[in-house]
Amino acid sequence: MLGDIFTEIKNRLPIEEVAERYGIHITKGKAICPFHEDSHPSMTFKHNRFRCWACGAGGSVIDFIMLLYGDTPMEAAIRLDNDFSLGLTAGGYTNKSLSERKRAALERQTNRNKVNAFEEWRECIIDKLSAHLRRLYRWRDVLTAWSGGLDFPPRLTEVVGEIPLVEYYLDILTFGAFPEQVEFYQIYGKEAERIARQYDFSGEKQLAG
Numbered sequence: 001m002l003g004d005i006f007t008e009i010k011n012r013l014p015i016e017e018v019a020e021r022y023g024i025h026i027t028k029g030k031a032i033c034p035f036h037e038d039s040h041p042s043m044t045f046k047h048n049r050f051r052c053w054a055c056g057a058g059g060s061v062i063d064f065i066m067l068l069y070g071d072t073p074m075e076a077a078i079r080l081d082n083d084f085s086l087g088l089t090a091g092g093y094t095n096k097s098l099s100e101r102k103r104a105a106l107e108r109q110t111n112r113n114k115v116n117a118f119e120e121w122r123e124c125i126i127d128k129l130s131a132h133l134r135r136l137y138r139w140r141d142v143l144t145a146w147s148g149g150l151d152f153p154p155r156l157t158e159v160v161g162e163i164p165l166v167e168y169y170l171d172i173l174t175f176g177a178f179p180e181q182v183e184f185y186q187i188y189g190k191e192a193e194r195i196a197r198q199y200d201f202s203g204e205k206q207l208a209g
């Protein structure tokens, strides 16, 4: 019975002990209130309830935990049950509290979002680098067929020299294992973006000019 758990917890746990367990320092029955910017101890304890005379916060041990952690009543009960080893809640809850499981789920979601963002980046950079590489191949052909007369634009020669690098980047991004790709992103991500940007903004004209 849920009601029984709340009553049991309130009966078994002294509010002062709970407060101190979660970092509240009590002297002469008073404490600095954690629920507002308190400079003098405004919180008192009576009849196993807390009360802040400055901000008005007050209630039972359950209320205290709810305020402190933003827990639901059940989460607060489970937290207290776990932290004080009361053994009141059913097996599934005793090892991992609801809020812990919520946190774990949130973490998984965050990781999924990160992976999705990375995948988006990877596909986009592959597109850009591939387009850039096709253009570089064309320039290389021009360069190879160059019959002289005028000096070949030095910038273009330099850019054509980047072909092996771009091929290497694309190879990792296309065929690399996931951890390898993540490492690539961390180390060469910015450089790959810079190279890809050349295709976006510079164009042949500026490179040849």
Ligand SMILES: [Zn+2]
Pocket (backbone or CB within 6 Å): 033, 034, 035, 036, 038, 042, 052, 053, 054, 055, 056, 057
């Ligand atoms: Zn207060």
